[in-house]
Amino acid sequence: MSSFVQALGWTLLHFLWQGLLIGCATALAWAALRNARPEARYAVGCGALLACLAWPAAGLYLRLAGGDATGAMFSSPLLPAALLAPVDLPNLDLALRAVVGVWALCAAMLALRMALGMLWIERSSRNTAAMHAPWQARLSGLAQDAGVTRPVRLRVLGGIASPFTAGIWRPMVLVPAALISGMPPHLLDALLAHELAHIRRHDYLLNLLQNAIEALLFFHPAVWWISRGVRLEREHIADDFAARQLGEPRRLALALSELERLQFSTHHLAQAANGGDLMSRIKRLLRPAPQTLNWKAAVPLLALAGACLGIYGQAVAADSAPVLERNAIIDFGVCSKPHYPSASLQAKETGTVILSYDVDATGKVQGSSVIKSSGHPALDEAARSGMAKCTFKPALAAGKPVSASVRLQYVWSLD
Template sequence: MNAWGWALLNFVWQGAVVGGVAALLLALLRGASARWRYAVCAVALGLCLGLPLWQCLDLAPAEVEFSTELPPLAEQMPALVGAWALGTGLMLARLALGLAWVARARRRSTPAPADWQARLDALARRLGLRRPVPLRLLPDLAGPVALGVLRPCVLLPAALLSRLPVDLLEALLAHELAHVRRWDYVANLLQSVVEALLFFHPVVWWLSARLRAERELVADEISAELLGQHDGGRRMALALHALSELPPGHTPNVALAAHGGDLLRRIERLLAPRPQATGWKLALPALLIAATSFVVQAKGRDTAEPPAATATAAAAAKDAPPPAQQLRLPVNAKHVVVVDDATGKVLMSRDADAVVPIASLTKLLTAMVVLDAKLDPNEKLRITNDDVDTLKHSKSRVRVGTQMTRLAALEMALMESENRAAAALARTFPGGEAGFVKAVQAKIRALGLSRTAIAEPTGLSPANTSTATEMAAITAAAARYGEIERITSVKKAKVPVDGRPREIRNTNRLVGAKGWDIRVSKTGYTEEAGRCLAMRILNGKRPVTVVLLDADGSAQRLRDAALIRKSLAKQAL
């Protein structure tokens, strides 16, 4: 349910992209044969169905992760999918009523006179139809209708036999036979199913309407060719004009009628055909549709390229496999590095040496410096006004005046990314905040980092910067601290706050999720840094460090991590 809900939500923007490209292609092909525009609409509508189905299958393994990463939205997922199911049920019921109309119309119809059946059979043979197509009469129709899949037939209003000239009525029958030859009834049924499944998206309805209109134009072209090169188009146009003069009748979408689409536009195209598009224009739709499919599924993500190694990462880079052997995944994060900690090999990298804000990933360094100082973990700390965030005005569950132990503050800073707890750890450090900053700078030098700068303990300041490569080194260093590994590798814990136990939860919802073995973890977010994640995971028995910086959202960050884990698991096999 969750995977399908996320797929439907993603299709809102994906459908808009598909519709935009389809509109461009239809504009380019406005002078081409209707067959090309029909193909564009059909492929676009197929993409509209295929994209959410593909995403649902792709996201299903990470269903738990997605449902826990965005709790407010995830909680509404059953209601969203339920509303979709209700709407789809109503649309399918509408389709069922149309099919019931078709079945009832068949039963109520009577065979046409033998001479008209003979005319229809002659037209069918000229079209190359080998299936028998009976012609039947039904009083309350406004025009001929083609219906049926395995046993197709053409229904004709009895009044038309006396109201239209023979040559014009033959033109209308040729139009319906063109539908039968192209199996348009099956295509129309599938189209109706897509409408039912994706009823909520206006692009689907627009594409579906265009598909039906172009289908009628294609049938017009085929029937005009069948009726003769010289006057076939004129006969078809006169027949459509005569049909437009008749009172409208009810025909459900599941039936194919000669009076469908924009009659005036169809008549104009038959009487004054536009010049056909040049060859390059006819080749363009296939190229652009293929490109659009890739762009929609990748959402504009660039192929990862191996960056130039910094001095710090040189040792790891020299052992890295050639670029062709590195993982190349369509991840969303702008700066990525994946390192096999057992060998130091870089398994994947993207712009990994760009200096960018790292948000709350800072707290890994904060924790290491506090633990290095070997301060009393049971010493009571009190949250003061000095610990309140005046830069971003971020929310906090810890009120001014709250008391907790240094260990509890450390757990809250690492698990819940509690900024006031991190600020209190720095404020109570020997030498105060100035002493803390000096200790952090010394730690950075000790780790051999040259492109990392830390100005404060929380990560709220955009002056706290590093690179994906150096964040991988920081994460690997943090993994050597048993306390950091213990705190960040659990889904939830209880810590004493004001003398009472308080439950805290890990901000990385992957921790504790099925299939994940995470040993060190820290998430981060500010407007400048985007969504960030640094973690050490076990791929089989091998430790791997994953760093994702500046992802567009929590869901994208999760999906990136799931993609990387899945690819690593395949390599392990």
Template sequence: MSAPEGWVLGYLLNSLWQVPVIVAAGWIAARMARRIGPELEHRVWVIALLLQVVLPACRLRPGSLIHEIVGLILRGSVGDGGEVRVVVGAGVTSGLSMAWLSNEVLVVVVIYGCSVLYFAARLGWRMVRTWQMERQAKAVMLTGDALQRWERCGRAFGRTAPRVAESDAIGGPVTVGVRSDVMLVPPGFLENIATEDVDVVMAHEFAHMRRRDFLKNLMYEVLSLPVAYHPALWLTRARIAESREMVCDAMAAEAVAGSERYARSLLRLAALLVRGAPDKTLHAIGIFDANSFERRVMRLSEGRVEMRGARRFAMAAACGIVGLATCLSALGLRLEVPAPATAVVAQDAGPARLTIPVQKWDAVYKRPPVYPQEAKAKKDTLNGPVVLDIVVDEAGVPSDVRVKKGLRSDYDESALAAVKEWRWNPYLVNGRPVTVNTTVTVNYFLSK
């Protein structure tokens, strides 16, 4: 199994369980965030989506991070001018053979790659459909009262001169466009609805334009392609769409003088749209884009008082703690796929050994060697390497550390004392920890 195959397999295995865990944490945080407002709830779900994509690729362990911080602190005790550089050599495992199921792993990786390509192709097709719909739409020239309402709404949302066009490919008003915004409506839609409903439609679509929701939604879909196969991600995407519409509802309701009036207009518009929501194959953002109409109306009718001040800060902090705890748990329980190995037969009698690429297996804690203080004080210093042969047991602890190539006794003792305290993650072969033989090179250098 090659290194790329191992990385893909590790990403896939960890995404299988990490994505639902993040959804559960996102649901808890979103429930708390609702009392603050739809904007924070929407941000919670967007962060959840980003974590679902990024966390399966992260190899950092909380324990190793703490050790690295301690190492950085201890490294400051080396002294002025003294520098120690450490190089870990390639290692060998003994006692067990590695039986990689390369063909089976390759099949899994190929299937996963095909799924990513499928979702990417589907996204591309939807974008093509959207582009064709926009090109084929007929421009609408607003005049009179409608033009005044359009311009007034644009000024309220800080958007100038977006286009309006009619398309028979949609069942309700939608917003499209990356560089320039276009509001698309069904033929005759604006003429067949009440004047106050026109204000609601315009305000909602202008809210999407101000937030750049079309571009953001496209970015979310592209970023989520590596985990697009997972049903839990589909739930996250639905929650993002739902909370996004509630954010735009709140912005639009404020612009048209009240939530109650806005909610009544939504009900009338829903009754008029007999053809339903926009086609799901179209990558467009509209007033009925999310399948959450009932909850949106209920939220508008509740007239809930949002949290402010210290309570708002405390609730936001609680959401952050939930997210941090989830990240640390996901990283700490990460499933590691053993690095690929190349068989090398030992020269002496005994079982075959397997060479381990060092960059795939490194110490989680490295106590930095200290430049010999007595040598610095007497200015009797040496520059050069100390090469150590070490055996790391199944628990990741050095069980035997010996000098293979020394520099001088005080330098050798400094290197031995430090490396004996190093710790590794157990190296797994077929799911079982094995003993590893490797080398560590400590380079001593004293600047003049």
């Protein structure tokens, strides 16, 4: 298989534990900042998403660059080499190809979904029939008051569920036609002020990057959990900005309550005024109060932290193991051939068994196991017990004999 596919496959597999570590660290940081400003929590979440992208990207680059570069980066105390190096398991080529193939197919489908959404937004922006002169003038005045210097377009559409922003250089607010006729103007002003906060902060561009990370790392629950938290904090920031512009948080809370009453569904093309948990946002605007730490919710977090520490501890232990100059070698001169079981001989059973032996510094076997069966348990046990009686030349590290594990293959043949 190609080196790129192999490197990408291992990168995806290793992101399973890497994403777990990032998610656990993010949860701890958010718990510590539970009463901080949403900007601080938002920065933590964005940093976590970037780490989710940067860590596997760096690992892929170093795997393609070669073992020396890999060891140079991942042999530090913080990033043990054992957590990066591929595990030496047989017949993994097909599995890695399957992992990369499924990942590429799913990522391509999510990317296509993003592209279709952007195409739909572009077509909507050219829909002159969706212009609404009175509300366009009203939006322009709100934009000037909010400090948005770029012209902001307004489109009123009948096929959308809630207001949302789109566009980077030429921003646009898309508003459902039902809101124009069914919501009081002063409440719709509050929702537009919320959308202008997204435009002022360039949230549409950040949301596109966030969607790209979700498409690439869709297989990890931690990515979706962090991403959901980022979106919620983004809405809190926009709520605070709109409340300051309006001078009355209660008006925005009433607008969100009216939006919930109309039972609009969440739209995912961009951040809309109904993003996040509406009820929690309404409560936060009306009765802001310090949040207490929910210890019941912290139990899974502590379990994840324990799992991460266990993974890290095993990696450190693996890195601290001595570098072998020579692995254990069986001494065939004093090793008798395993006895062929009579029942297996009569049934003409044959096969190859792969065994693992733990050999101490004196060359004696301290433990053994079957790694891959021959297909016949009697042959497996005969090979395991027979070769366990053999004497080994112990492994060497720094010129001294050390304990080590060694794999052996034994072929049962009637020839």
